[in-house]
Amino acid sequence: xxxxxxxxxxxxxxxxxxxxxxxxxxxxxxxxxxxxxxxxxxxxxxxxxxxxxxxxxxxxxxxxxxxxxxxxxxxxxxxxxxxxxxxxxxxxxxxxxxxxxxxxxxxxxxxxxxxxxxxxxxxxxxxxxxxxxxxxxxxxxxxxxxxxxxxxxxxxxxxxxxxxxxxxxxxxxxxxxxxxxxxxxxxxxxxxxxxxxxxxxxxxxxxxxxxxxxxxxxxxxxxxxxxxxxxxxxxxxxxxxxxxxxxxxxxxxxxxxxxxxxxxxxxxxxxxxxxxxxxxxxxxxxxxxxxxxxxxxxxxxxxxxxxxxxxxxxxxxxxxxxxxxxxxxxxxxxxxxxxxxxxxxxxxxxxxxxxxxxxxxxxxxxxxxxxxxxxxxxxxxxxxxxxxxxxxxxxxxxxxxxxxxxxxxxxxxxxxxxxxxxxxxxxxxxxxxxxxxxxxxxxxxxxxxxxxxxxxxxxxxxxxxxxxxxxx
Amino acid sequence: xxxxxxxxxxxxxxxxxxxxxxxxxxxxxxxxxxxxxxxxxxxxxxxxxxxxxxxxxxxxxxxxxxxxxxxxxxxxxxxxxxxxxxxxxxxxxxxxxxxxxxxxxxxxxxxxxxxxxxxxxxxxxxxxxxxxxxxxxxxxxxxxxxxxxxxxxxxxxxxxxxxxxxxxxxxxxxxxxxxxxxxxxxxxxxxxxxxxxxxxxxxxxxxxxxxxxxxxxxxxxxxxxxxxxxxxxxxxxxxxxxxxxxxxxxxxxxxxxxxxxxxxxxxxxxxxxxxxxxxxxxxxxxxxxxxxxxxxxxxxxxxxxxxxxxxxxxxxxxxxxxxxxxxxxxxxxxxxxxxxxxxxxxxxxxxxxxxxxxxxxxxxxxxxxxxxxxxxxxxxxxxxxxxxxxxxxxxxxxxxxxxxxxxxxxxxxxxxxxxxxxxxxxxxxxxxxxxxxxxxxxxxxxxxxxxxxxxxxxxxxxxxxxxxxxxx
Numbered sequence: 001x002x003x004x005x006x007x008x009x010x011x012x013x014x015x016x017x018x019x020x021x022x023x024x025x026x027x028x029x030x031x032x033x034x035x036x037x038x039x040x041x042x043x044x045x046x047x048x049x050x051x052x053x054x055x056x057x058x059x060x061x062x063x064x065x066x067x068x069x070x071x072x073x074x075x076x077x078x079x080x081x082x083x084x085x086x087x088x089x090x091x092x093x094x095x096x097x098x099x100x101x102x103x104x105x106x107x108x109x110x111x112x113x114x115x116x117x118x119x120x121x122x123x124x125x126x127x128x129x130x131x132x133x134x135x136x137x138x139x140x141x142x143x144x145x146x147x148x149x150x151x152x153x154x155x156x157x158x159x160x161x162x163x164x165x166x167x168x169x170x171x172x173x174x175x176x177x178x179x180x181x182x183x184x185x186x187x188x189x190x191x192x193x194x195x196x197x198x199x200x201x202x203x204x205x206x207x208x209x210x211x212x213x214x215x216x217x218x219x220x221x222x223x224x225x226x227x228x229x230x231x232x233x234x235x236x237x238x239x240x241x242x243x244x245x246x247x248x249x250x251x252x253x254x255x256x257x258x259x260x261x262x263x264x265x266x267x268x269x270x271x272x273x274x275x276x277x278x279x280x281x282x283x284x285x286x287x288x289x290x291x292x293x294x295x296x297x298x299x300x301x302x303x304x305x306x307x308x309x310x311x312x313x314x315x316x317x318x319x320x321x322x323x324x325x326x327x328x329x330x331x332x333x334x335x336x337x338x339x340x341x342x343x344x345x346x347x348x349x350x351x352x353x354x355x356x357x358x359x360x361x362x363x364x365x366x367x368x369x370x371x372x373x374x375x376x377x378x379x380x381x382x383x384x385x386x387x388x389x390x391x392x393x394x395x396x397x398x399x400x401x402x403x404x405x406x407x408x409x410x411x412x413x414x415x416x417x418x419x420x421x422x423x424x425x426x427x428x429x430x431x432x433x434x435x436x437x438x439x440x441x442x443x444x445x446x447x448x449x450x451x452x453x454x455x456x457x458x459x460x461x462x463x464x465x466x467x468x469x470x471x472x
Numbered sequence: 473x474x475x476x477x478x479x480x481x482x483x484x485x486x487x488x489x490x491x492x493x494x495x496x497x498x499x500x501x502x503x504x505x506x507x508x509x510x511x512x513x514x515x516x517x518x519x520x521x522x523x524x525x526x527x528x529x530x531x532x533x534x535x536x537x538x539x540x541x542x543x544x545x546x547x548x549x550x551x552x553x554x555x556x557x558x559x560x561x562x563x564x565x566x567x568x569x570x571x572x573x574x575x576x577x578x579x580x581x582x583x584x585x586x587x588x589x590x591x592x593x594x595x596x597x598x599x600x601x602x603x604x605x606x607x608x609x610x611x612x613x614x615x616x617x618x619x620x621x622x623x624x625x626x627x628x629x630x631x632x633x634x635x636x637x638x639x640x641x642x643x644x645x646x647x648x649x650x651x652x653x654x655x656x657x658x659x660x661x662x663x664x665x666x667x668x669x670x671x672x673x674x675x676x677x678x679x680x681x682x683x684x685x686x687x688x689x690x691x692x693x694x695x696x697x698x699x700x701x702x703x704x705x706x707x708x709x710x711x712x713x714x715x716x717x718x719x720x721x722x723x724x725x726x727x728x729x730x731x732x733x734x735x736x737x738x739x740x741x742x743x744x745x746x747x748x749x750x751x752x753x754x755x756x757x758x759x760x761x762x763x764x765x766x767x768x769x770x771x772x773x774x775x776x777x778x779x780x781x782x783x784x785x786x787x788x789x790x791x792x793x794x795x796x797x798x799x800x801x802x803x804x805x806x807x808x809x810x811x812x813x814x815x816x817x818x819x820x821x822x823x824x825x826x827x828x829x830x831x832x833x834x835x836x837x838x839x840x841x842x843x844x845x846x847x848x849x850x851x852x853x854x855x856x857x858x859x860x861x862x863x864x865x866x867x868x869x870x871x872x873x874x875x876x877x878x879x880x881x882x883x884x885x886x887x888x889x890x891x892x893x894x895x896x897x898x899x900x901x902x903x904x905x906x907x908x909x910x911x912x913x914x915x916x917x918x919x920x921x922x923x924x925x926x927x928x929x930x931x932x933x934x935x936x937x938x939x940x941x942x943x944x
Binding site: 105158178183191242350351377421453464 | 575625630647649656659662821849889894920
């Protein structure tokens with residue numbers, strides 16, 4: 001029997017898509033930069049069906065590409081060129097298996113969207129704090145497999161921190177039931193850690209036990225104008241010192257990024273002129289509690305010292321929503337204006353100002369016709385460094401220069417002690433960065449880990465780790 | 473040349489201890505329950521010396537036992553019986569390589585004590601939040617290798633969360649320089665995660681980049697009396713809902729544990745009678761800020777509702793210190809009164825009351841002559857379940873019953889969806905638990921990981937993972 005027939009027999013005919021039109025949405029990545037055919041797409045509904053599909057593919061030596069909401073930005077969840085592969089979508093595993101408001105945990109299947117998790121938590125007066133632009137589509141399995149970040153990492157941590165337990169199908173089709181709801185468990189190697197952020201290279205996450213938090217009852221939100229990144233850093237440091245973990249959001253938005261956003265939100269306009277902007281939020285718990293005073297105090301001192309040039313505190317939920325919408329509109333505005341060569345770097349917090357200055361200098365010197373769009377999660381040292389094509393021209397015009405631009409930005413980040421992929425991962429798109437920046441020792445460890453868990457190279461072939469001979 | 477001669481030639485004579493008296497302090501574990509001879513003790517001062525020692529031992533197939541402050545409670549850092557092994561102590565690697573108060577990071581070598589890290593952070597107005605009883609002796613390398621916990625995990629997380637980067641010597645003597653200072657870095661497998669909590673089975677941690685926090689400027693601390701564990705849980709839940717991450721300490725102390733402590737602190741006395749006690753602290757940042765009002769509000773409501781039976785809020789730094797000293801004195805009091813068969817379990821938060829009741833029932837039914845001493849980190853679901861020998865008798869009297877007691881307590885924890893070792897790890901002492909409670913899939917994954925990184929089984933042989941034939 002051929003593999004498709006076997007998969008249909010095991011999972012049912014509707015769970016296996018083979019027609020080109022049916023497969024299309026699973027083959028192209030979010031940004032439609034990568035688009036290679038899959039042998040078929042399987043849509044299991046249970047962990048047993050995932051395991052069955054993995055065993056059948058394994059017996060034929062067929063590579064499997066696990067896929068969540070397909071919102072990734074590095075083409076990690078779609079097939080690579082030149083090889084038959086099966087896309088295994090977790091989209092139909094979308095049950096919330098249980099919520100426990102005493103333990104503050106929720107067990108969800110891989111295909112549940114981030115918004116659905118946030119809403120389920122809110123419905124029982126709890127917070128699930130991971131928040132990012134694609135949250136309506138991104139699925140928990142993919143978010144865990146990519147260790148997703150977003151805008152509240154500085155206070156709550158990335159997806160890794162939210163995971164208490166996992167259920168994982170291994171390359172041999174065995175199921176590891178590690179769905180624990182424990183805050184502490186030092187019984188041997190902490191196996192869930194090797195699957196989190198592993199981009200599906202070691203196992204297929206089918207369910208997770210997530211950590212919930214007490215709900216925030218009020219927020220104090222401000223948009224702050226500063227002269228430059230140096231002022232932005234000073235505002236961030238003052239807020240963090242004053243508020244600790246209550247500083248739940250601190251975004252940097254360079255002026256060109258703010259202009260892009262303002263032009264593309266309904267009734268959007270630049271709130272006030274400034275060299276650059278900081279969007280910050282402090283959160284409070286408990287009835288009657290608020291962080292308004294703390295926020296006012298820090299901003300007054302910053303204005304007094306000339307560190308901040310302007311500041312607006314949201315006076316209502318509506319004003320707050322408008323401020324957050326401005327930040328969220330930056331990528332959308334960029335896309336509508338023709339896109340960009342995008343990068344997602346991280347540097348030590350102290351290196352943020354020097355990095356921004358160096359990037360501005362790089363673009364001015366080497367790519368003076370291009371336009372820099374820079375913004376990011378300041379509290380994490382995470383900057384989205386996007387280089388837009390010349391005015392009136394499309395991204396395609398940049399042609400081969402795109403590769404050099406990416407190399408230059410990545411080199412610059414690494415020279416600052418930084419990362420060339422802070423939260424987006426490697427997938428297919430950042431393999432050049434792995435070749436350029438990872439030591440032989442580090443690549444050797446990654447390959448050893450991959451071989452130990454997936455000796456046949458069945459899961460997500462061609463992703464994350466460059467082939468050995470390529471870097472020899 | 474024999475190994476000792478080679479080690480002396482490479483590291484210098486003073487770095488290699490061979491005399492029985494010199495070795496003694498490195499061979500017995502903290503509680504002196506395990507004491508087996510080592511071939512020698514090596515005390516390297518640099519990462520290069522660690523690598524050299526590893527290579528020399530590896531060439532002779534000699535097992536290496538990495539050791540930190542030797543304060544572990546499961547004999548993970550001392551030799552096992554019946555085999556020549558070299559103890560490699562990191563005690564002489566005690567430099568603080570750098571502190572950065574903008575990035576809020578500190579790079580320390582493995583042999584730096586936890587207190588030294590706390591003090592170095594405090595000296596630059598920063599907080600390093602991990603805090604535990606052995607902090608004056610415990611070393612950072614050991615704390616990371618055991619993913620240590622302590623009393624502030626509920627707010628700040630365990631050691632795993634504090635580690636941004638690692639420098640590790642691998643079993644082949646190669647050095648992995650992963651000393652990054654990044655809050656986000658998704659470039660391939662997050663390799664540091666496999667070494668954290670690995671008890672030295674995969675690599676020898678020689679240095680770490682740690683995360684620092686803004687200092688807490690004031691604390692509101694209370695000792696609360698409750699009728700039972702149910703009341704304690706209600707107080708915890710109310711505090712967490714009200715304070716979020718500002719609830720930085722929430723300890724449960726059963727009445728017998730409090731009596732033990734009170735009898736053994738200077739001028740100690742039971743602060744007030746109660747069925748059980750909760751020690752809680754809320755922390756604030758910023759000048760003039762405090763959490764007194766929030767604490768009073770929650771406690772007033774708890775007293776009003778009859779959930780709390782009594783409560784005292786510390787009115788001075790001295791009163792706060794006395795309260796914390798009472799909690800810290802529990803293990804000391806227990807030891808002075810003859811010790812106990814100790815356990816360190818964790819359960820989902822919601823299962824805490826049922827677990828405490830079940831343990832009381834177990835001891836009453838099966839070990840009525842023994843005395844239960846139970847206390848722990850309530851916010852983590854982590855209970856120290858210690859069974860003391862009959863009045864006036866020594867621990868030795870329990871003889872073989874100790875094994876059964878441990879089995880019963882571990883079974884009970886696992887039956888509640890819990891862990892049989894929450895923060896202490898496995899070492900030599902909890903191998904029975906691994907045999908009893910870990911699935912074949914999970915042990916298989918651990919063995920695969922161990923073989924992949926340390927195929928010759930050079931690092932910490934005989935620890936953590938039971939031999940394959942033992943569990944077949």
